[in-house]
Amino acid sequence: MGKILDYIQGQSSGKYTLYHTKKISLDENLPETLDYDDKPATQIAKSPFAETNQNRVKTVKIKDSYIKATSPIFSYFLDGSRHVYKIDDIAIGRKIYPVLAGQIVVGCCQRPSRDEFKKLIVENKIVIALPDDFDIDDENKGGNFCRLYCERINAEMEKVPFLKEHGIHLHQMLLYKTDGHDELLKGKDKYRSRAQAIIQNEMTDSEQLVVKELCKRHLLDDEHFLIKDGSIDYNPRYSNMGLSSTDFALLHANYKHVVGVSKRFDPELMNDFEGNRLSKTISNLAPFERTKVYEYQSEYSQSFYAVWYLRLRKSDFRETPVSDIVKCEMILDEKGAMIDTEVIDIISANLIREAFPVCYGNDARWANHLYPVYLTESFCKSQYIGKEVIYKIF
Numbered sequence: 001m002g003k004i005l006d007y008i009q010g011q012s013s014g015k016y017t018l019y020h021t022k023k024i025s026l027d028e029n030l031p032e033t034l035d036y037d038d039k040p041a042t043q044i045a046k047s048p049f050a051e052t053n054q055n056r057v058k059t060v061k062i063k064d065s066y067i068k069a070t071s072p073i074f075s076y077f078l079d080g081s082r083h084v085y086k087i088d089d090i091a092i093g094r095k096i097y098p099v100l101a102g103q104i105v106v107g108c109c110q111r112p113s114r115d116e117f118k119k120l121i122v123e124n125k126i127v128i129a130l131p132d133d134f135d136i137d138d139e140n141k142g143g144n145f146c147r148l149y150c151e152r153i154n155a156e157m158e159k160v161p162f163l164k165e166h167g168i169h170l171h172q173m174l175l176y177k178t179d180g181h182d183e184l185l186k187g188k189d190k191y192r193s194r195a196q197a198i199i200q201n202e203m204t205d206s207e208q209l210v211v212k213e214l215c216k217r218h219l220l221d222d223e224h225f226l227i228k229d230g231s232i233d234y235n236p237r238y239s240n241m242g243l244s245s246t247d248f249a250l251l252h253a254n255y256k257h258v259v260g261v262s263k264r265f266d267p268e269l270m271n272d273f274e275g276n277r278l279s280k281t282i283s284n285l286a287p288f289e290r291t292k293v294y295e296y297q298s299e300y301s302q303s304f305y306a307v308w309y310l311r312l313r314k315s316d317f318r319e320t321p322v323s324d325i326v327k328c329e330m331i332l333d334e335k336g337a338m339i340d341t342e343v344i345d346i347i348s349a350n351l352i353r354e355a356f357p358v359c360y361g362n363d364a365r366w367a368n369h370l371y372p373v374y375l376t377e378s379f380c381k382s383q384y385i386g387k388e389v390i391y392k393i394f
Contacts (some may be wrong), residue, residue: 004128004153004170004394005088005099011152015092015132016151018099023391024098026084026196046275050230050306050332051293053341056273058281062310072111073350074259075353076214076226077376080106080207083384084196087394090130095212097131097178098192099394102199106206106309108214108226108381117375119214123206124383126390129195132175146173157393168385174198174240186311201240201316208234211254220257225347227354229373232260232329236302252303252331259347260329261370267322270294270307283321287314290348293339295332306339310348310368312355319329326351326370 009018081104088099103126110120135145154169163169176194207228214220232255236248243251267279273292281291290310296303311325328351330339354370 003392004157005152007156013091019089019091019096021089023085023087023394025387026086026192045271045274047271047294047296048336049273049292050295050304050338051341051344052338055291058272058391059285059289059291060345061286062290062345062348063354066345067288067352069346069349071223072114072353073223073225074227074354074372075111075224076108076110076219077229077372078106078207078210078226079110079229079373079376079380080379081380082103082199082204083387083390084199085387085390085394086192087128087391090134092131092133094134095133095178097133098195098196100129100199101390102127102129102190102202103381103384103390104199104203104206105383106203106210107376107383108210109376109379112374117372118140119379121210122380122383123210125202125206126168126393127172127174127199127202128170128394129174129176129198131178131191132176134175146175149173163393166385168389172202174202184279197238198240202240204234205239208254211258212251215254220254222257224257225350226258227351227370227373228258228260229263229377230260231262231327232258232331233297233298233301233303233305237300247332248301253300255331258331259351261351261373262327262329265309265322265327267309270296282309282325285309285311285325287311288352290328290344293341293344295335295337296329297335304335304337306330306332306344307346309349310351312352313358324355 005020007019083103085101086098087101089096090099091172104123105122106123107119108121109117111117150170150173157163157169175192175309176198178191178194211226214226234252236243236245241247267282268277272276272278272281272294278291278294285291287343288311291308293306293308295304296307306329308328309325310328313324315324328348332339351370354372357371358369
């Protein structure tokens with residue numbers, strides 16, 4: 001078999017042209033920007049409390065007795081990541097569009113006991129993102145068209161011993177939109193942004209389906225929580241699953257025993273109960289101290305979350321005022337719902353304990369890291385195939 005792009009070109013019947021332009025890793029070649037896990041929030045003057053203790057104080061010290069407790073409540077750890085590559089340009093009609101490839105790894109690790117840490121679920125996908133004009137003349141539109149096209153490509157890939165031996169195949173063909181306007185994807189590279197976004201969507205969809213699988217297996221409960229690395233505020237508009245609002249709500253209902261923990265967050269995102277920005281309170285947190293828990297409404301999903309900020313460790317040196325602080329999120333059933341303050345404190349104490357041992361020197365974000373999350377991230381990174389292999393198969 002030739003490369004995937006050669007196969008696509010050969011099947012084109014003259015409808016489009018591939019230029020065999022230089023392949024590059026977008027993760028390595030785009031300028032680094034400050035990218036928060038936060039999503040925009042509905043703007044309100046004062047944030048209401050989302051914990052049962054309504055005391056009008058700015059911060060809460062986590063009790064030593066909670067921190068020294070012997071029974072950890074976190075048994076599962078979830079991380080998702082992706083690598084994206086610009087692999088070609090394609091001419092369809094009078095326009096030229098970028099062609100992107102992505103490798104997506106979503107992994108869930110399990111800690112059955114203090115001495116055991118192992119993988120539970122791993123999703124490893126190679127995808128290609130093409131403009132939706134790619135199937136413009138085909139009567140069999142959309143997902144079914146992509147599925148059948150992938151099957152034909154994979155039948156050819158199976159003939160290559162190396163690819164068959166290592167289980168390397170094209171998981172999905174994703175079609176990004178070429179018309180319309182998206183306020184979140186502006187600039188001269190809007191098609192590339194849309195292609196990257198649809199690959200990112202596939203990763204976050206996979207994360208949500210892993211949580212659904214954990215619930216289906218009845219693995220999550222009051223004594224067995226999951227830490228999800230990053231925000232749990234998923235935007236239904238940016239999903240490849242085409243969910244209705246009802247389906248999205250059902251999927252989100254699986255998150256009752258999930259805590260989203262973000263290392264990167266915007267400290268200016270929310271106001272406190274007095275109407276002041278939380279940033280100063282967050283920066284002034286003492287070791288093992290948290291903010292009050294606030295209700296947060298996502299602008300896009302309209303879901304409600306309990307949000308608080310926690311300083312994980314004592315440190316004589318910090319690169320920034322928030323270097324060892326994490327943002328914590330839990331789903332709320334509805335507006336005005338409360339989480340028991342004791343539950344919040346027990347969760348916070350467990351997060352503090354999960355910050356040790358320290359991965360100092362192995363990760364630049366060590367101060368914000370929870371060690372089992374670091375292990376899960378490391379496991380996911382170990383599942384990537386090299387970019388040279390990606391370039392070869394495309």
